[in-house]
Amino acid sequence: MTQSGIVELGLFSGQPQFENFARFKQMLPVSCMAASAAPHRFAVGTAVPLPTSYAFEGAVHPSDAFLAATDTAAVLVLKDGKLVNETYRLTGGPDVQWISWSVAKSFVSALVGIAVEEGHIGAISDPISAYIRIEPGSAYENVSIKSVLQMSSGARWNEDYSDPDSDVHRLGAAMSGAMSLDDFVATMVPEARPDTVCRYNSGDTQALGALLVRATGRSLTDYMREKLVEPLGFEGDAFWLIDGTGMEMAFAGLNMTARDFAKLGELYRNHGRWNGRQIVSEAWVRASVRADAPHLEPGRPILADHPLDLGYGYQWWLPGGDHGEFSAIGIYNQLVYVDPSRGVTIVKLSANPAYGTTMDERTNREMENIAFLRAIAASFDRI
Numbered sequence: 001m002t003q004s005g006i007v008e009l010g011l012f013s014g015q016p017q018f019e020n021f022a023r024f025k026q027m028l029p030v031s032c033m034a035a036s037a038a039p040h041r042f043a044v045g046t047a048v049p050l051p052t053s054y055a056f057e058g059a060v061h062p063s064d065a066f067l068a069a070t071d072t073a074a075v076l077v078l079k080d081g082k083l084v085n086e087t088y089r090l091t092g093g094p095d096v097q098w099i100s101w102s103v104a105k106s107f108v109s110a111l112v113g114i115a116v117e118e119g120h121i122g123a124i125s126d127p128i129s130a131y132i133r134i135e136p137g138s139a140y141e142n143v144s145i146k147s148v149l150q151m152s153s154g155a156r157w158n159e160d161y162s163d164p165d166s167d168v169h170r171l172g173a174a175m176s177g178a179m180s181l182d183d184f185v186a187t188m189v190p191e192a193r194p195d196t197v198c199r200y201n202s203g204d205t206q207a208l209g210a211l212l213v214r215a216t217g218r219s220l221t222d223y224m225r226e227k228l229v230e231p232l233g234f235e236g237d238a239f240w241l242i243d244g245t246g247m248e249m250a251f252a253g254l255n256m257t258a259r260d261f262a263k264l265g266e267l268y269r270n271h272g273r274w275n276g277r278q279i280v281s282e283a284w285v286r287a288s289v290r291a292d293a294p295h296l297e298p299g300r301p302i303l304a305d306h307p308l309d310l311g312y313g314y315q316w317w318l319p320g321g322d323h324g325e326f327s328a329i330g331i332y333n334q335l336v337y338v339d340p341s342r343g344v345t346i347v348k349l350s351a352n353p354a355y356g357t358t359m360d361e362r363t364n365r366e367m368e369n370i371a372f373l374r375a376i377a378a379s380f381d382r383i
Contacts (some may be wrong), residue, residue, distance in 0.1 A: 337373040
């Protein structure tokens with residue numbers, strides 16, 4: 001399949017996608033990050049079953065029906081760093097590289113933090129336009145890197161998956177070769193004053209990908225391979241979807257195993273440390289998983305045309321409450337969820353066929369997924 005194949009898949013049409021999501025590396029152009037020379041295999045703890053039910057919107061729902069309805073391919077649960085549940089369905093499996101969709105955004109954020117620590121990026125108060133190519137008067141001119149990290153750039157954006165003319169569809173179409181991803185970023189249009197509204201914007205993450213490439217002088221593939229894949233001990237090869245110029249689809253294009261997705265959650269649960277080594281600075285992790293302005297608080301960030309009951313940090317979603325949870329979230333119900341208070345990290349990889357057919361919770365089920373993962377985490381309170 002050519003690069004236009006991502007458009008030809010019939011995304012957001014209600015078609016089943018679990019066959020496709022397990023084999024993008026065979027279907028589309030990719031770059032490869034080879035598995036770590038020293039793979040980390042999670043210790044196995046006492047097996048814990050998934051809860052049989054969970055509460056959402058005042059009702060109790062059966063877990064098995066939810067997993068089936070969302071075409072869930074993998075659920076992986078870690079407690080205090082030990083693997084206590086690993087459930088695969090459909091086309092999932094421990095060696096399957098599944099598409100991340102927007103879970104990739106949180107990996108990009110970690111790489112930005114590393115690049116700052118290494119001095120490739122002076123400070124996140126710097127304008128991103130000091131690093132990346134833009135057209136004069138376009139969305140990212142004189143906008144700080146921090147604003148882009150927090151989806152608060154003010155760039156015009158429509159993330160409506162059911163609208164074929166939306167910006168998110170145009171960004172996906174850039175993969176067909178009509179323009180490069182860098183061209184798309186360079187010509188985005190400003191709409192709001194930066195740092196006044198958190199509007200979920202995949203273009204912001206693609207701009208961060210361009211920032212990393214320009215600041216480090218290396219491809220995203222090469223930099224991530226050294227800074228995350230190798231030190232975290234990825235067990236399998238991982239892949240980035242790329243455009244015709246070789247630029248990675250930073251906003252959504254990672255393909256990796258459930259176990260390797262979990263390693264980013266565990267890294268952040270442990271304040272950026274891994275096997276005694278500080279991979280991402282503790283200060284960066286702390287700043288990444290908190291809402292530091294009113295427009296970032298739960299209920300304020302906007303997806304498409306409606307607010308979500310989630311806050312936002314540096315490319316991490318923040319469920320409300322007092323447990324300090326945070327989650328990477330991608331379309332079709334991909335999640336890397338962390339509850340530090342309980343020592344729990346959970347990966348859920350799915351292909352919810354109804355996703356994006358509307359922009360409503362009844363089809364997309366994003367908050368219901370959070371409720372389900374919270375029920376898993378809370379089940380440890382009874383053990």
